[in-house]
Amino acid sequence: MTIRTPLTLSTIEAGAGLTEALQRDPADVRATITQSGMKGRGGAGFPTGLKWELAAKAPAPDGVRYVICNADEGEPGTFKDRVVLSEMPDLVFEGMTIAGFAIGATKGILYLRGEYIYLLDDLERCLEKRRADGLLGSDIHGTGLEFHISIFLGAGAYVCGEETALIESIEGRRGESRNRPPFPVEKGLHGAPTTVNNVETFAWTSAIFARGADWFSSIGTDRSTGPKLLSISGDVERPGVYEFPLGISIREMLEAAGGTRAKAVIVGGAAGTCVPAKDFDRAISYEDVSTGGAVIVVGPWRDLLEVAENLQWFFANESCGQCAPCRVGTVKLLDGVRDLRAGTVTAERLGDLITLGETMEFASKCGLGQAAPNVFLSMVKAFESEIKGHLVAEGSAQ
Amino acid sequence: MTTLDGAIPAEVREKNAGLIADIDDLVSIHGTERSALLPILEGLKSRRDQITDIAIQVVADRLGLTPVDVEGVVTFYHFLGTEPTGDTVIHVCRTISCALLGMDAVVKRLENVTGVSMGETTPDGKVTIDWANCIGMCDFAPAALVNREAVKEVTPDRIAEIVTEARA
Numbered sequence: 169m170t171i172r173t174p175l176t177l178s179t180i181e182a183g184a185g186l187t188e189a190l191q192r193d194p195a196d197v198r199a200t201i202t203q204s205g206m207k208g209r210g211g212a213g214f215p216t217g218l219k220w221e222l223a224a225k226a227p228a229p230d231g232v233r234y235v236i237c238n239a240d241e242g243e244p245g246t247f248k249d250r251v252v253l254s255e256m257p258d259l260v261f262e263g264m265t266i267a268g269f270a271i272g273a274t275k276g277i278l279y280l281r282g283e284y285i286y287l288l289d290d291l292e293r294c295l296e297k298r299r300a301d302g303l304l305g306s307d308i309h310g311t312g313l314e315f316h317i318s319i320f321l322g323a324g325a326y327v328c329g330e331e332t333a334l335i336e337s338i339e340g341r342r343g344e345s346r347n348r349p350p351f352p353v354e355k356g357l358h359g360a361p362t363t364v365n366n367v368e369t370f371a372w373t374s375a376i377f378a379r380g381a382d383w384f385s386s387i388g389t390d391r392s393t394g395p396k397l398l399s400i401s402g403d404v405e406r407p408g409v410y411e412f413p414l415g416i417s418i419r420e421m422l423e424a425a426g427g428t429r430a431k432a433v434i435v436g437g438a439a440g441t442c443v444p445a446k447d448f449d450r451a452i453s454y455e456d457v458s459t460g461g462a463v464i465v466v467g468p469w470r471d472l473l474e475v476a477e478n479l480q481w482f483f484a485n486e487s488c489g490q491c492a493p494c495r496v497g498t499v500k501l502l503d504g505v506r507d508l509r510a511g512t513v514t515a516e517r518l519g520d521l522i523t524l525g526e527t528m529e530f531a532s533k534c535g536l537g538q539a540a541p542n543v544f545l546s547m548v549k550a551f552e553s554e555i556k557g558h559l560v561a562e563g564s565a566q
Numbered sequence: 567m568t569t570l571d572g573a574i575p576a577e578v579r580e581k582n583a584g585l586i587a588d589i590d591d592l593v594s595i596h597g598t599e600r601s602a603l604l605p606i607l608e609g610l611k612s613r614r615d616q617i618t619d620i621a622i623q624v625v626a627d628r629l630g631l632t633p634v635d636v637e638g639v640v641t642f643y644h645f646l647g648t649e650p651t652g653d654t655v656i657h658v659c660r661t662i663s664c665a666l667l668g669m670d671a672v673v674k675r676l677e678n679v680t681g682v683s684m685g686e687t688t689p690d691g692k693v694t695i696d697w698a699n700c701i702g703m704c705d706f707a708p709a710a711l712v713n714r715e716a717v718k719e720v721t722p723d724r725i726a727e728i729v730t731e732a733r734a
């Protein structure tokens with residue numbers, strides 16, 4: 169296990185957060201999360217307290233609500249959820265239980281990506297133990313609180329990390345994202361109000377109740393509170409999982425990981441942004457360079473277009489094909505990057521590719537297509553002269 | 567439980583008795599709700615080397631769905647699909663961190679020792695080699711899954727060994 173910094177989560181005792189949370193009422197639990205300032209750790213950065221308020225207050229005709237833990241972790245370059253699930257599964261299940269109490273749900277589902285099937289047995293054992301210890305079931309801690317957790321295994325599809333596609337997948341369908349609104353907090357799994365949160369979000373939930381909302385909000389910046397787990401990989405000496413306060417600069421992060429000579433980092437994975445070395449003073453935070461946790465380091469000797477081609481292939485391969493901007497756009501972008509590498513792209517075509525990317529950003533139905541051009545567009549901007557060096561020379565015949 | 571209508575002739579049903587028993591067993595574990603579909607298909611794929619047309623029809627019948635519906639789900643997910651796979655399935659991650667750190671050499675060797683291309687199965691039915699997108703092991707790149715178990719920092723020699731073991 170490549171854990172490279174001490175992890176606060178390793179110091180949180182299982183059970184502490186739940187005991188604390190159950191001494192409050194559900195509204196107070198939601199208020200505590202709001203007060204902590206925590207934003208979702210899965211990438212989109214939606215305030216967790218607000219999400220729970222919405223899910224708690226949305227009308228639930230049969231009184232049914234759901235808590236879903238998103239353990240699909242498909243974003244290229246992300247592996248911190250794997251480490252959390254392996255090292256501190258109790259905190260994840262406990263966070264889900266607290267969420268159930270907070271929104272009035274009695275059922276939780278952990279959606280485990282098919283690639284992590286080897287974690288399944290240990291996770292099931294952890295659930296068994298929690299049931300035996302009275303931390304899950306019909307009468308948690310003798311308080312009368314009911315909450316059950318089951319694990320649902322994915323079968324390999326990046327788009328299923330998108331919360332509405334994930335819900336479709338649990339319902340036994342193709343993982344094709346839904347139109348929103350309605351949002352899952354209003355009509356989620358089986359039409360019931362549902363909160364979908366990331367693995368790390370639930371683990372920090374337990375920590376917030378164990379340590380206090382003030383402790384959490386004292387770390388990080390005003391708008392990006394708390395510690396964040398980052399997955400650092402690529403051209404670095406010490407790849408692995410790191411914990412930093414949000415607001416840390418990219419440079420400090422690279423110093424810790426042994427990658428300061430990097431030419432660029434891709435922050436946020438395939439759906440993220442390409443940040444050039446001259447911008448390494450920028451901060452990892454929701455207000456600056458936002459990420460669910462992936463940091464891919466690109467060494468000084470690399471051809472950036474090789475990186476771009478790899479990521480565009482990924483999107484073309486993972487597009488669910490439901491909407492044309494993404495289905496067609498991801499393939500056209502891949503072709504464009506390949507042609508750029510082959511030196512057959514004119515300045516005019518490069519302009520068209522940029523326009524195509526910008527169109528995909530607003531015309532695609534879900535986050536996959538909307539984010540698919542991100543790395544390419546940010547790369548063209550940050551490395552204009554390098555990319556333009558690949559163009560067909562001005563005036564030369566095609 | 568509903569019974570299969572006349573769509574499947576008796577002799578085909580007889581020939582596939584084992585398959586049908588497997589499906590009925592999975593249905594008894596996971597139920598007949600639509601949300602049981604993926605767990606049933608995953609269970610089936612781990613018990614058998616292929617999700618066949620007959621399997622799709624039987625699953626559809628048990629869950630009250632159309633075969634087209636079930637097939638749509640089967641073909642959507644990377645770990646399902648209608649193609650047969652070998653006894654050992656090797657998925658090599660082809661995404662960026664693995665690509666930067668030596669995936670190419672691993673795949674070259676893999677194709678070399680198996681004699682087939684990525685996406686194919688050896689003629690003896692023993693080994694399938696295929697791509698995976700990021701498997702969340704980027705800190706141990708290049709990484710692969712062998713029968714869905716992660717193999718870290720895989721080298722060309724290691725992958726050749728794995729193939730040899732699979733064929734033994």
Ligand SMILES: Cc1cc2nc3c(=O)[nH]c(=O)nc-3n(C[C@H](O)[C@H](O)[C@H](O)COP(=O)(O)O)c2cc1C
Binds near residue numbers: 207209239243328329
């Ligand atoms: C294509 C795509 C893939 C996603 N994959 C994941 C994922 O693997 N894990 C995750 O937590 N969120 C993922 N998300 C974000 C989820 O839709 C959702 O915002 C998140 O699970 C909410 O949890 P949080 O608020 O705790 O971050 C993905 C989004 C998109 C568009």
Ligand code: SF4
Binds near residue numbers: 327534
């Ligand atoms: S943007 Fe892409 S993944 Fe999302 S619905 Fe459209 S085709 Fe599917």
Ligand code: FES
Binds near residue numbers: 244701704
């Ligand atoms: S890029 Fe290969 S495991 Fe993540």
